[in-house]
Amino acid sequence: MSEAAPPAERIGLARIFKAFFVLGATSFGGGVVAYLREALVVRERWLDDRTFVEGLELAQMLPGLNATNMSVYVGERLRGAPGALVACLGMMLPGTIVVMTLGVLLAENAKAWDVSSVLLGVGSAAVGLLLQTTWRLAKPVILDAFDVAIAAATFAGVSLLRLPLPLVLLVIAPIAIGCRRPRGATPTGAGAATTAGDGDAGGHS
Amino acid sequence: MLLLHVLGVFSMLSLLAIGGGAAVLPEMKSWTVGAAPWITDAQFGQIYSLGQLAPGPNMLMVAVIGYHVASWAGAAMALLGFFVPSGLLAFAAGQAWDRFAANPWREAVARGLGPMTIGLILAGAISIERAVMQGGGPLPYAIAAAVIAILATTRVNPFFLIAGGGLATWLARQAGIL
Structure with a gap:
């Protein structure tokens, strides 16, 4: 099944929009990836597992949300630019309607309604969810001491030292990528990366 | 002018959001609460919490921040700013992706950026903890x-x-x- 050929018939834009609208309306709590795989690989069979994983790798590497990046990637594969547009709109529309309805009602009635107690619990649960997600994502990614050092340095730069994010990215990304550079290759223009040695710099901290 | 400012701030955040929406929360807070200031710390926490009640992508709440700044037009600018730049990048990169299938640097980038995004998401969780949970x-x-x-x-x-x-x-x- 994972070797299924790409669909031969042209998939209608309305069908793409509908599939992503349903995804956008039913996925909750940041676990969009699982919903995407279920819908796109298992149910619709628009993608095989390998294409899905490759798209996910790309979506995670690029800036932006996994959910919208994957919509663009899959939509583009199915129907080019119009496919990417309708997939992304379908994914965003239901949540936008909900969040704007709640947000506007709340902003206009801020004095009359006190929902701060409800939002306190909602936000607290969301922090728990986010920490659990971080843990789940970290398991396959944090493999040695160097990975721990990169994650810790990033966290410290943003959260403790409160440095501007562009600065943190510009310093840490070249070091992190440079130390994982393919064997035999020399990093171009990443001077800082040469200090930490090749390949697995296990004890670097 | 204010609308362009909203568009600009969220476009910049869009392109900085490596590792997803949570990764850029501390930077978003410092621009919308600290620099502008468009909303209070408590409002930022409440709007984020509100966004968790909506389905779909996690960061649609940027529209509500935009609404607080400049009503419906502000909401539209925040949405366009936050989702269009990264969307265009994903579109362009998706087309080029297959050509890099065998490139060994692809693995190096994925392997190198992975731990960095973990640090960013953790920092995002702590920024929400600071805005929402402290004092409760x-x-x-x-x-x-x-x-x-x-x-x-x-x-x-x-x-x-x-x-x-x-x-x-x-x-x-x-x-x-x-």
């Missing part, structure tokens, strides 16, 4: 801990945990504990 006593921390424990042991739709958290603090307020 022990109950918010008990809720977060309960959510982590439940997710570690059972498979449950996260929406029920989010809603349950809201119900718990609402009941506590009604009972006069909070």
Whole structure:
């Protein structure tokens, strides 16, 4: 099944929009990836597992949300630019309607309604969810001491030292990528990366 | 002018969001609460919490921040700014992606950026903790801990945990504990 050929018939834009609208309306709590795989690989069979994983790798590497990046990637594969547009709109529309309805009602009635107690619990649960997600994502990614050092340095730069994010990215990304550079290759223009040695710099901290 | 400012700030955040929406929360807070300031720290936390009640991509709440700044046009600018630049990048990169299938640098980038995004997401969680949970006593921390424990042991739709958290603090307020 994972070797299924790409669909031969042209998939209608309305069908793409509908599939992503349903995804956008039913996925909750940041676990969009699982919903995407279920819908796109298992149910619709628009993608095989390998294409899905490759798209996910790309979506995670690029800036932006996994959910919208994957919509663009899959939509583009199915129907080019119009496919990417309708997939992304379908994914965003239901949540936008909900969040704007709640947000506007709340902003206009801020004095009359006190929902701060409800939002306190909602936000607290969301922090728990986010920490659990971080843990789940970290398991396959944090493999040695160097990975721990990169994650810790990033966290410290943003959260403790409160440095501007562009600065943190510009310093840490070249070091992190440079130390994982393919064997035999020399990093171009990443001077800082040469200090930490090749390949697995296990004890670097 | 204000609309362009909203568009500019969220476009910049869009392109900085490596590792997803949570990764850029501290930077978003410092631009919308600290630099502008468009909303208060508490409003930022409340708007983020509100966004958790909506389905789909996690960061649609940027529209509500935009609404607080400049009504409906502000909401539209925040949405366009936050989702169009990264969307265009994903579109361009998706087309080029296959050509890099055999390139060894692809693995190096994925392997190198992975741990960095973990650090960014963790920093995002702490920035929400600072905006939402601090000053609320022990109950918010008990809720977060309960959510982590439940997710570690059972498979449950996260929406029920989010809603349950809201119900718990609402009941506590009604009972006069909070």
